[in-house]
Amino acid sequence: MASDMTLYWGSGSGPCWRAMICLEEKGLSGYTSKLVSFDNKEHKSDEVLKINPRGQMPTFKHGNVVVNESLAICLYLENTFKNQGTKLIPDDPAQQALVLQRAVESQNIREKAAFGMLSYFFRTKPEDRTEALLEEKKKACHEELQIWEGYLAKGGPYIAGKDFTLADACAFPFLGTLVRFGFNISQYPHLAKYHDLVKDRPSVQASQPPHWKDTPAKDLLKDI
Amino acid sequence: MASDMTLYWGSGSGPCWRAMICLEEKGLSGYTSKLVSFDNKEHKSDEVLKINPRGQMPTFKHGNVVVNESLAICLYLENTFKNQGTKLIPDDPAQQALVLQRAVESQNIREKAAFGMLSYFFRTKPEDRTEALLEEKKKACHEELQIWEGYLAKGGPYIAGKDFTLADACAFPFLGTLVRFGFNISQYPHLAKYHDLVKDRPSVQASQPPHWKDTPAKDLLKDI
Incomplete structure (x- = not known):
């Protein structure tokens, strides 16, 4: 197939x-x-x-x-492939609603946290960076992560509750990217626990960026 | 219900x-x-x-x-409500793939064209606007609309082919907003034809911003 x-x-x-x-x-x-x-x-x-x-x-x-x-x-x-492998979108309406919302919403983790922060370091020369803009970006990043910390505090261990779903497939890559670049995720205990739970999942291990295995990460986000 | x-x-x-x-x-x-x-x-x-x-x-x-x-x-x-009203996501795999892609992708029309342009006028005071940034935004707006013009030229009359789908529900509001603010959509013949086809659809008429009926539009985008 x-x-x-x-x-x-x-x-x-x-x-x-x-x-x-x-x-x-x-x-x-x-x-x-x-x-x-x-x-x-x-x-x-x-x-x-x-x-x-x-x-x-x-x-x-x-x-x-x-x-x-x-x-x-x-x-x-x-x-x-609805009836094959992991059921990524549950049938129960309330569960399904939550999974769909979080899957769409996870784009914010990319825009405000992962890519939001990293693109500033990758695309703006050190001499062109300003403390004010960096602070603004850090604030947006933390506000975003606080929302997800709250979601997990209310109902984990996965992004939309007790099972791994589409919401995890959509959200985890951006959290994993933050951690790869040195972000101290233990600032957010529920997100840290979540990251630990998902990072060794076979689907995640099999698909994580292969160059991560051979090259050390840059600690760009260690002070965020 | x-x-x-x-x-x-x-x-x-x-x-x-x-x-x-x-x-x-x-x-x-x-x-x-x-x-x-x-x-x-x-x-x-x-x-x-x-x-x-x-x-x-x-x-x-x-x-x-x-x-x-x-x-x-x-x-x-x-x-x-799969079996009720308009079928917004077709069963045929190729059709479904196209509808899902275009529905997600239509967010670009918001970011690069409609909201992308309007937010500059709404949020930046006239004295703070620069010709260079305006030109950059205009370029992004036209590049985006050119993509959709191409899609419709290849296979309209709707966004994902012969039927009205989720892709239209997701894309039309941003095109409708551009036109409301004076954007000359006839620069893009296929988009203009598409706008004409969808604007009087009962679902669109019933749901268009009510204040549009009573207040004249600002022609903010007439020179874009």
């Missing part, structure tokens, strides 16, 4: 990691994996642009079906 | 309009409508914050089930 699937992805991209966790959770680990080099601009190659005019990763093909956008890929996989 | 539903919403908000179109399309127009005043900060009231800690609109309640995030509300409505 997975033999007619191809995922184009970039190592270290949170959105790609989301799709890869879902593929693993749905028992589809035999897909063709096309690792694309951001440094070499392979995500803007003709091969990619033909199926993804934005040249963004991830891009997914299942037979002749193309799906771009990480959340759309995850929803597609769950709908298409 | 709709009698146990409440939607908290703000007039003129594209995300709210998305949810309202879906409610109409699913035949749920009898829901309790709670119009919230952004000017009076009612979206940050205790009543709202209790069910939506971000204090963002829309917020939806169905019995005791709470769903925030416009896309999550739309997905929830379609999943819960």
Whole structure:
């Protein structure tokens, strides 16, 4: 089944990691994996642009079906392989509502915390950084994480309750990225416990950015 | 059925309009409508914050089930009322993939075109605006609209092909907002045709921002 699937992805991209966790959770680990080099601009190659005019990763093909956008890929996989592997969207209406909301909402962790902070360090030269803007970004990051700390305090251990769902596949990659770059997650006890619970999950281990194994992390976020 | 539903919403908000179109399309127009005043900060009231800690609109309640995030509300409505009203997510895998992708992707129209442009006019005082930043924003807006023009040129008349779907409910509000503020959509013939096709649809007419009927639009985007 997975033999007619191809995922184009970039190592270290949170959105790609989301799709890869879902593929693993749905028992589809035999897909063709096309690792694309951001440094070499392979995500803007003709091969990619033909199926993804934005040249963004991830891009997914299942037979002749193309799906771009990480959340759309995850929803597609769950709908298409509903009775296979981990049930990522529960049937119970209240549970389902929570899972869908948190899956969409997790984009905020990317924008305000993980990518929000990291892009400032990656894209702004040290001499152009200002204390005021850094403080503003730190504040947004902590406000965001506080919301998720509150969610987990009210009803964990997973993002939407007692089971691993689509919400975890969508949220964890951004939390994992924060920790990789030295963010001290023990500032948030429930998030720390959550990170510990999920980081060694087989789907997460099988799909975590491969270069993380060989290269030391930069501690860019250690003082955040 | 709709009698146990409440939607908290703000007039003129594209995300709210998305949810309202879906409610109409699913035949749920009898829901309790709670119009919230952004000017009076009612979206940050205790009543709202209790069910939506971000204090963002829309917020939806169905019995005791709470769903925030416009896309999550739309997905929830379609999943819960699958066999009622307009089928917003098709069963055919290729069609479904396209609808899901475009629904998620339409957030770009908000960020790069509608809200992207309007927030600059609303939030930056005329004396603080710069020609360079305005040009940058205009460029991003046109690049984004060009992508959608291309999609419609390849396969319209709706956003994901021959039928009105979730992708239209998600994308149209941002295009409608651009036109409301004077954007000359005839620069993009396929988008103009699409706007004409959808603007008078009953679900769109029933849910368009009510103050649009009584107050003239500001032509903020006429030169974009």
